[in-house]
Amino acid sequence: MAELFGIAAGVAGFVSLSVQIGEGVSKLRAIRDSAGKAATDISTLIRELDLLTHVMQDVIAHASSRNDSVIQHCQADCDQVVRDLKSLITKIPRTSKSAMKASALKLLAFRDWTENVTALQRSIQGAKINLILITTSRNSNQLNELTLVSQLHTSIATADPPGEPASELVSTAASDSTQSLTASVGTVSRRRQLKTRPKRNCLSRPCSCVCHRTSRTKSRFWALEYTPWGAFQQSCDLEACTATKYGASVRLALSQLGIRWAVELEVYAITAAGKFSLRPSLEVEQIVPYTSPGFEIIWRCETSRISFEEASRSLRQLHEADPYGFKRHVNPGGKSYIEEVLRYPWRMGKNQIQWKLLRLFMQEFEMTKGTESAAFLVQCAKWIGEGPHLDLLETLLHLGYDISEVVGDFQDWPQLSSPNWMSEEHTPDPFFIEYFGIVCKQNQGFAGLTPLHEAILLESTDVVVKWISKSRKDEKNSLGQTPLHLAVADPQRMGALIEAGHNVNSTDIHGITPLMYAAAANQAESAILLIEAGASINAVDTMYRRDFLYYAAARRHWRFIIKFLLLLEDLAEDLAEKGIVETWAQSAVILYHVIYPSWYEDHEISLHQLLMKCSTANFTFDNITFGTKDNCLLHYNTSITDFGVLLENGFELFNHMNSHGQTPLMVAAKFCEPDLVKKLVEVGADVNLKDSYHRTALHFALSKVQNNLDHGFWIAMEIMRILLARGADVFTTDGCICPCSSGGRLSAIDLINSSAYWRQSRWGKSLVGAIELLCLTTEYRGEQEGKDLLLYFLQREKHEELGMSHLCLQRHPSDGLYGFTDSSRSVRLQDEDIDAIMDEESEFLDILEIEMEESNAKNYEQLLNDWFYQMKRRFEKLVEEEESESIKKRAKVNDQIKVL
Structure with missing residues (x-):
């Protein structure tokens, strides 16, 4: 071959182009392994080129002759891809020991090669569209196969679950040519994605084990992240972990010195598969002050100093003055405009303006700065309990947020079902089950989800049953959630998991059991299945020492509690067991009357209904929160109605x-x-x-x-x-x-x-x-x-x-x-x-x-x-003192005015 990237003709030339693109992909993979923070950008190009190669191979396999006109039509587009790929790779110098430092610095500058990357992506997209459309028009009977290929950017299926024939994977759209290509892709790809899962790579997608945990501290102008000393003294607590990563990174903004740049230095030692590597990295980023016009406009809009119309007009002027630079603005803390807008939910009455600003940045200005990091998704997840975290995620996806390659940072992930929320009762999806379901549709393996986890979230019960037999028991995601935790909303799936031997007392990272999940979700049928299978009703979480009945009460699921008490009554056979029932009934009354009282008398059941489950209303209890012991129910009574109920039930204390x-x-x-x-x-x-x-x-x-x-x-x-x-x-x-x-x-x-x-x-x-x-x-x-x-x-x-x-x-x-x-x-x-x-x-x-x-x-x-x-x-003395203080204050104000 005369040169690395040559131009060929006919099928042979088309095959040569495919091979050359494959060689270029191999070079990019080699670059990615040592590219530090540029690895994400390079990975995106590799996926696009892999997809193009697969489509080219499919066209070659179905070419009618050696001089197929389809190949000749598409060859020009593929030639352009080859030229653009060559142009990009030539800008990356070959790495040698003598030039290793300079090469690393250039690799870290990958994000600045915007023109080359954009040109390559554009030529890839054009070649893909032409190849797929021409092949589809040639043979409509191959529609299902081609739509499957078009989704290979996520994963390539190689095996079927046991007992599931390949014919079941065919979309019904294959027999009905009137259905749209989009519908077929959506149906097939999601099911195919669950078929295989590459082995976890803890370097590209860190797990939640002790080997990858770090300590973090920051100020307005600097941030430090480092491996704590305790991590060196502990062995890994996750079997699936494939690498250890120890080191530190520091980010320093120089704006206080009049230099509008931030420097980020990181040094990590990595051990994986018997190999050891030291990975230093230096990145320099241009910043703007906290008080720059863009960030000041956002602050003024939030604090009602200007209207949204004034803010949007000013922001458009800034964007028109410098479209490229404006999109890349970050403050000394490393936050972009999008991150600043979504830093926390704005107060009631201003939240609609917050949504409008988000649409302005992402839709009109087409900004993505700041959304690529794992910290951004964590920031959005922290809206839970204070704002609509699910609505925020769906809005971001609608505005083009690319979540397909985001790696969750679960070290800083918000707590699950926390009493510190504004309203634990009304917060939807307290355990992020629905949240993960939305994310994993576009990001397979997110949060350490296994195929069984994803089947429970997305697939039918039949598919779940097939994956149960294929999967290991009690595999946990990054929040420690097992398949049982995620299946509480479906008793049928819950029953299949229990029958397969999954641990009904497994706990997540906060010590919360599936029974507590079922209680919080008001799933009485699932809770009964768990209790009958041996789930501990006395277990408490590790954060707030709350049992499953507490979780039901926190969400105001009083009917769930009544059903549980009825179940205990049915199971009690002797006096000792009846005493246990009495203890739980008293706990339910305390939760209802003391811990979670209703100020508006809108509970779905009454205090009388719960007291009827108790043999007496004259029991006492301790209140750990206020440090008092031997309290009675009347110590916490504020309602005349409840007072009458207590009297009816024989209260005498x-x-x-x-x-x-x-x-x-x-x-x-x-x-x-x-x-x-x-x-x-x-x-x-x-x-x-x-x-x-x-x-x-x-x-x-x-x-x-x-x-x-x-x-x-x-x-x-x-x-x-x-x-x-x-x-x-x-x-x-x-x-x-x-x-x-x-x-x-x-x-x-x-x-x-x-x-x-x-x-x-x-x-x-x-x-x-x-x-x-x-x-x-x-x-x-x-x-x-x-x-x-x-x-x-x-x-x-x-x-x-x-x-x-x-x-x-x-x-x-x-x-x-x-x-x-x-x-x-x-x-x-x-x-x-x-x-x-x-x-x-x-x-x-x-x-x-x-x-x-x-x-x-x-x-x-x-x-x-x-x-x-x-x-x-x-x-009289008080009046004199007030007058004297007033005179002193006026004199002080006058002195300040004179100085000015």
């Missing part, structure tokens, strides 16, 4: 105290439920019971009066009236020793505590609450107790005037959640420190004692006048 000494009445007062407070005192709830820190229900009501500045203030006042009318003791103290309150600290004192509360209460509601408490005390308890309350108020004010130290809550600090503290908490001050402070202020204590003796000699009216005078002075 009205004065039951939990581990913090809290009663249901205290909870009702704490959460401002006046109707429930009234009902509780009517059925005998004790209004003067004290919790672990001597607080009564009145203390909790007074704390709401103090802290609420809206409608809750008046609700708390109503609760206070109800409690006082039922004999609540105003003078119950918390055991605190402080000179501001003789005999202990009253919660009522907080109503006039410090100026901070007064500043928050513009209309003086704290003072109004104190006056109302004084009036109610006098009304229900008599004038003497009203006088005693005034003395407490006066002592507090005199203590403030003398400037004495407050020792309140130093011995027993209060709890921020319920108003009491766990006994294990450390005190703020030691007893000897408190005693020392009191000794230092002994003179002030004597003065305070003398003044209080004088006040005690006065009658109620005189004390009331003294207290009002003190309140007047407090307000």
Whole structure:
């Protein structure tokens, strides 16, 4: 052969062209193996050339003669492919030891050979179309075979599953020539793709084993990814892994130095099939600042500073000014415009603008920058729980997103069915089963899906059954999901897998079992199959320690829970087993009433239906979330309706105290439920019971009066009236020793505590609450107790005037959640420190004692006048402080204006 790429004529020349293209493909494969990040681009060209070679071979095989006119017609297109391929390869210098470094740098610059790559792709496409169309018109009976060849860019089928004859693979379109070519391709190719699966290559498609896990950290201008030290100390935890990869990569943006370039350096040591290689890589990328016009427009649009029309007009102007450069813009963090738009779901009302911007970039500007990486798909998947992740994926595919070669980065993949989502109940596809089904239609083997996984997602039950016999049991994808996990929506497939011996207690990477998947998916029939096959109902996941019943409750599948309880009742034979049923029934009630209560009473079943499964409603339980033990159902009741249901089912624990000494009445007062407070005192709830820190229900009501500045203030006042009318003791103290309150600290004192509360209460509601408490005390308890309350108020004010130290809550600090503290908490001050402070202020204590003796000699009216005078002075002092602060702020503003 005179030269590498020559021009030939006739069938012999056509065969020669096919051979030459094959040789060129071999060279590209050699280049790809050492091309680093350019491997994806080269792989795309190789697939296109492989397809063209197969079509050429098919044409040669069916040529009617050595001078077939079809071959002559298509030869010119194939000649052009050869010339373009030659032009591309000649730009890649032959690698030698002396020139290895320079060659590697040029290979990494492959993405800049846009013209050569585009020309080659265009000539390949033209040759393919002509060959397929001419051959199709020559023999319509070969339609099915040709449509199959046209899909070889995904995979080449070589074998059938056991028991499935080749005739079953023929599309019905082969016998009906009126059906479209597209329909035939869609039907045949998907089924053929499941026939074979090349051996996993962990270098091109990393698995999720420990050998490929990395640690990552980043800032606005740099990012670091490296193999953690623990990976070197562990053996691989995945049998299918074929290579180890250890090393690090660092990306540094130089924009802070005025250099609009980013440098990415990576060095990895790779061991595979008895070979060891060291792969360094250096890449330089042009960047734009975070505040560049394009990124600023996106930010202004998101924050409603400009409309979409203004944003789109400005973006079009930027695109027209530099079409090629604009499409390649990335910020110092390496994010493109598309990635920035999809960084997270925009708030309600702005999401439609977000979709419009996405269409503008991908459809009108034909941008793809940023979508090629695995991180982009992970970013889109992280919309789950906050935005429509399925709709986003389908929209991207509709806009031309090429997902066929994307490798999922499952190290950063979002959690499955997470309670941290905005609404776990309403989030669709919580385990990404439907998501993977969409992706693997175009990306065979994505997420480590085996042919059996994909058959379950895409194929008929008959095909699934055939693949079960061919596949290994319990193979897992990158999220640790087995075929059983994915089959929960179809009891028939689930039954076939169980019958074949698949492990019903297999777990994914978060310890979630197929039974938990079935519960979350509301698949009662599948759940029953799993339980009857031995699935553990006591298993919990490793993330949040939730069992399968918890997953059903999180998705509000209460009928599923009822069916499970009925199944347990049918299976229970002796008293011990009936006790187990009782435990599960109580757990269901707790989930319904405590963990996932309905504020709108829209549950598909009622509390009464669940309580009927329990032998009694007077059981207690622990709440790990709030750290309380021995709670009863009424501790978490906020509805009069549910209160009535509890009474109907024999509830009697009205004065039951939990581990913090809290009663249901205290909870009702704490959460401002006046109707429930009234009902509780009517059925005998004790209004003067004290919790672990001597607080009564009145203390909790007074704390709401103090802290609420809206409608809750008046609700708390109503609760206070109800409690006082039922004999609540105003003078119950918390055991605190402080000179501001003789005999202990009253919660009522907080109503006039410090100026901070007064500043928050513009209309003086704290003072109004104190006056109302004084009036109610006098009304229900008599004038003497009203006088005693005034003395407490006066002592507090005199203590403030003398400037004495407050020792309140130093011995027993209060709890921020319920108003009491766990006994294990450390005190703020030691007893000897408190005693020392009191000794230092002994003179002030004597003065305070003398003044209080004088006040005690006065009658109620005189004390009331003294207290009002003190309140007047407090307000005047507060006004002076506010005016002084206002003058200082104005002076500061004026100074700043002068400087400008």
